[in-house]
Amino acid sequence: MQEAKKILLVEDDPEMAELLLDILLSEGYNAIVTDSRLEAERIIREQELDLILLDLILLDGDGFDLCRKVSLEASSDERVPVFILSGKTALEVKMKSFLCGAKKYFTKPFNVEELLDAVRIILTPNRTPQSVPA
Numbered sequence: 001m002q003e004a005k006k007i008l009l010v011e012d013d014p015e016m017a018e019l020l021l022d023i024l025l026s027e028g029y030n031a032i033v034t035d036s037r038l039e040a041e042r043i044i045r046e047q048e049l050d051l052i053l054l055d056l057i058l059l060d061g062d063g064f065d066l067c068r069k070v071s072l073e074a075s076s077d078e079r080v081p082v083f084i085l086s087g088k089t090a091l092e093v094k095m096k097s098f099l100c101g102a103k104k105y106f107t108k109p110f111n112v113e114e115l116l117d118a119v120r121i122i123l124t125p126n127r128t129p130q131s132v133p134a
Helices: 012-027 039-048 063-074 089-098 112-123
Strands: 006-010 031-034 051-054 082-086 102-106
Touching: 006 012, 006 039, 012 112, 031 039, 039 051, 039 063, 039 089, 051 063, 051 112, 063 082, 063 089, 082 089, 082 112, 089 102, 102 112
Parallel strands: 006 031, 006 051, 051 082, 082 102
Antiparallel strands: none
């Protein structure tokens, strides 16, 4: 049996964090939640992660630095894909997220199924066009 994929959720809104945690667990993912950039950095150093879901506004810093650190500055074998989850709608913020290395940007409130589809796609290795439902 394959081990559950490990997702770090960095979110400072307790209600959003609880909702996403419940959804991720119900989908069979191993999810870790923190509301702190510093705690997220510790978790990233100590654990092997498959994906990071990252809010941009955190209690102890901004998510751009963390995204850049894990997406661009890490060695290639240590890079973890990052999806941004943010209430910010400005195009400049979205572009900055992608320049920092984010793979996807979801504006709150977002469609949960769309998020889960993106999670499934990025966490499914060797996905071929034949394996995608029509």
